[in-house]
Amino acid sequence: MSVTLPKLVFVGYGKTLWLSVIFLRLFAAGLVIICAFSACADELRSWDMETWGTVATKGRVFLDKPLNRQQSSHHAELIFESTVHWENSSGNSFTFRPHIRAGRSDANVAAADVREAYFLTFGNAEKFEWEFRLGIDQVFWGTTESTNLVNIVNQTDFAADPFGDERLGQPMVHGTIAGDYGILSLLVLPYHRPRTFPGFEGRFRTHPWISDRSSDILYEHPDGKRHVDFAARYGTSIGFLDFGISIFEGTAREPLLVLNGCTEQQILSSYLQDKTCRFQQIYNQIEQGGLDIQVTLGDFLGKMEVVRRNGFPPTGYYNAFVVGGEYALYNVFESDADLTLFSEWIHDERRENATNTFQNDLFMAARYNLNDVSDTSFTVSVIDDLDYSTRSLNLLFERRLTDSVSIDIESFLFLKPPEQEDQIYFPLRDDAFLGINLVYGF
Amino acid sequence: MVGYFKVDFFLFPVGLFMVPDQLQKIKDKVNLLLVLVAVTTSSIAEQTYAQSASEKGLQVAKAVRAASSGFDSLTAELEMTLRNRQGNESKRTLRIKTLETMGSGDKTIFVFDNPKDVKGTAFLIHSYKDKADDQWLYLPALKRVKRIRSSNRSGSFMASEFSYEDMITPEVEKFQHTWLRDESCVNLTCAVIELLPLEKDSGYSRQVAWYDTDAYRPWRVEYFDRRNNKHLKTLTYSDYTHYEGKHWRPEKLSMVNHLTGKSTDLDWRNFNFGVKLSERDFTQTSLRRIR
Numbered sequence A: 001m002s003v004t005l006p007k008l009v010f011v012g013y014g015k016t017l018w019l020s021v022i023f024l025r026l027f028a029a030g031l032v033i034i035c036a037f038s039a040c041a042d043e044l045r046s047w048d049m050e051t052w053g054t055v056a057t058k059g060r061v062f063l064d065k066p067l068n069r070q071q072s073s074h075h076a077e078l079i080f081e082s083t084v085h086w087e088n089s090s091g092n093s094f095t096f097r098p099h100i101r102a103g104r105s106d107a108n109v110a111a112a113d114v115r116e117a118y119f120l121t122f123g124n125a126e127k128f129e130w131e132f133r134l135g136i137d138q139v140f141w142g143t144t145e146s147t148n149l150v151n152i153v154n155q156t157d158f159a160a161d162p163f164g165d166e167r168l169g170q171p172m173v174h175g176t177i178a179g180d181y182g183i184l185s186l187l188v189l190p191y192h193r194p195r196t197f198p199g200f201e202g203r204f205r206t207h208p209w210i211s212d213r214s215s216d217i218l219y220e221h222p223d224g225k226r227h228v229d230f231a232a233r234y235g236t237s238i239g240f241l242d243f244g245i246s247i248f249e250g251t252a253r254e255p256l257l258v259l260n261g262c263t264e265q266q267i268l269s270s271y272l273q274d275k276t277c278r279f280q281q282i283y284n285q286i287e288q289g290g291l292d293i294q295v296t297l298g299d300f301l302g303k304m305e306v307v308r309r310n311g312f313p314p315t316g317y318y319n320a321f322v323v324g325g326e327y328a329l330y331n332v333f334e335s336d337a338d339l340t341l342f343s344e345w346i347h348d349e350r351r352e353n354a355t356n357t358f359q360n361d362l363f364m365a366a367r368y369n370l371n372d373v374s375d376t377s378f379t380v381s382v383i384d385d386l387d388y389s390t391r392s393l394n395l396l397f398e399r400r401l402t403d404s405v406s407i408d409i410e411s412f413l414f415l416k417p418p419e420q421e422d423q424i425y426f427p428l429r430d431d432a433f434l435g436i437n438l439v440y441g442f
Numbered sequence B: 001m002v003g004y005f006k007v008d009f010f011l012f013p014v015g016l017f018m019v020p021d022q023l024q025k026i027k028d029k030v031n032l033l034l035v036l037v038a039v040t041t042s043s044i045a046e047q048t049y050a051q052s053a054s055e056k057g058l059q060v061a062k063a064v065r066a067a068s069s070g071f072d073s074l075t076a077e078l079e080m081t082l083r084n085r086q087g088n089e090s091k092r093t094l095r096i097k098t099l100e101t102m103g104s105g106d107k108t109i110f111v112f113d114n115p116k117d118v119k120g121t122a123f124l125i126h127s128y129k130d131k132a133d134d135q136w137l138y139l140p141a142l143k144r145v146k147r148i149r150s151s152n153r154s155g156s157f158m159a160s161e162f163s164y165e166d167m168i169t170p171e172v173e174k175f176q177h178t179w180l181r182d183e184s185c186v187n188l189t190c191a192v193i194e195l196l197p198l199e200k201d202s203g204y205s206r207q208v209a210w211y212d213t214d215a216y217r218p219w220r221v222e223y224f225d226r227r228n229n230k231h232l233k234t235l236t237y238s239d240y241t242h243y244e245g246k247h248w249r250p251e252k253l254s255m256v257n258h259l260t261g262k263s264t265d266l267d268w269r270n271f272n273f274g275v276k277l278s279e280r281d282f283t284q285t286s287l288r289r290i291r
Helices: A015-038 A041-045 A264-269 B002-016 B020-041 B044-068 B284-289
Strands: A048-062 A074-087 A093-102 A111-124 A128-137 A170-179 A182-189 A217-219 A229-238 A241-251 A256-260 A278-283 A285-297 A300-312 A316-329 A338-348 A360-369 A377-385 A391-400 A405-416 A433-441 B073-083 B089-099 B107-114 B122-126 B134-139 B144-148 B175-185 B188-197 B204-212 B218-225 B231-243 B247-257 B263-272
Touching: A111 B284, A128 B284, A170 B284, A285 B144, B044 B175, B044 B188, B044 B204, B044 B247, B122 B284, B134 B284, B144 B284, B175 B204
Parallel strands: A217 A278
Antiparallel strands: A048 A074, A048 A433, A074 A093, A093 A111, A111 A128, A128 A170, A170 A182, A182 A229, A229 A241, A241 A285, A256 A278, A285 A300, A300 A316, A316 A338, A338 A360, A360 A377, A377 A391, A391 A405, A405 A433, B073 B089, B073 B263, B089 B107, B107 B122, B122 B134, B134 B144, B175 B188, B188 B204, B204 B218, B218 B231, B231 B247, B247 B263
């Protein structure tokens, strides 16, 4: 038996519709569960089921007036994420992890996504182990902290996190073989997820805004989002050295942004209040070769990621890299606390034409971990732009309140405000904020 | 006691010059070195005593290791109770899988269930007899496996009074052993052994352990601070249970920190010696499958 998800679930929606959208998507998620129970009912019922998850609230107050008066002055969000895991005695399993957000500070806050819904089986041959995953899953590649250039399988969910730490679920067929010589993964990715961005009323957005209307999402390839992509990675360890070589061929995860509905002069003269002035997203066919490296030497970790991407105008290709490391100091100030220092240099050959904030930047961070019962930690990170004068600061305080509730307080500030030449940071110059997040785990 | 301090004094510098891949060789040379040192500096009587003390120490340590091994693989659950000076409690629960491997050291996976914010986080440890351990951390939210430094052996495990090095079965090769004396303990006779850690990142200058000469079970360990050689912590083992007629396991371990007044109890549950695990269950790929 197969269940087709109602088409309605995936169409665009307005700001006032967020509640009904949540219900519709819950309904769709429910259908998936019912499917799981009816189609594979007899089998699944004999499997062990386990459920866990989180409910979180996220609140942000922006310290400055927005650039565009239609943008929100604060941000409030409720996030539900749960994992349901069925497993039989031989270790075969089915995992379902829905992610549901509600909030109305902009249209893209409210959303639902299936982060994971995959079947997993694995086994041993004489010389190697194998693993096979089928469905929606998350794959992480990379070693560095500031950004992960090689991590291309899952699309970034900027609507969920403006710093890019959240990823959308990706449909895939994923096979792995691992033995003494390393780990080889092969992936077939039959469906493209466009990148999400904060909506028109949201903060942390470009000016003009990036439209997510389906008519504004354009694909170079005639198959569009149904183009079948391929990816592979081989990784191994030799003593203190770990490295991975990866390739990707298919639809880009990072869109090219094309201005539509207004001219460049109009943007420069005034910040348009009109939704018709927008960026369209274009997804090219690309090839990416990637290399990720980590050396583990005592208290020091050295890290590097390098990518070469083909298929980007105007030069056709570009190279980008992150290189750096982290160093840990234990029992600082005669206490149980430890201090970890991070430094990374991020460089993108496209420089001012780069489509992300890391075109030539220095990332420096320090994390002070108290190692107390509440797992209290403070993190300070600075991103210093080496081409422009921009310097931004992130502060994060994390602490557990009870066994199931933890809090984090974060702030994003500019130490040196971006200048007009810095096309990516300049529109964010009024987006400094103070935020408090509470997470309940069950 | 005089003899013991001499041995301590003579052997301690050996540990400081240790390079991991030389450990095996040096282990073989220790007896020779002892003889040389003893011949040139001590009386014949002291030489005999030093030799027998270290040989007996190593013999007991090997017997203890042998008594706790031979299980191939096991799984268990662990509840940690952390208590501060005021007596306020905080609990953590985790699951553990261990595999003995012939030749190299043990392989261990810790999976956290509670507190909820670390649910699903897992540690994979490959310990070696002759070099520093390899460790990986699995972060379930990002599905990221990160190789982490193993130099933090002296750091606190989950904010408890146990450090990372206390949480894994010590390899005999990573210590210099000295028999101190036999004395009665918990209705049995215990061999009291001093252990000098050979790894430079250990948090201890030495450990003194009580093992019964009956089944070579540990009953008590005193830990001395690396920085000032003061008595830092005491670990007591209790509620020994006999599994499958051959494996003795303490179901309760209690660590008291004399400096801070804090303590941690480990309550082991559901020991399962019947599981068949292989090296394939302790790889980066299998770590990604952990839940």
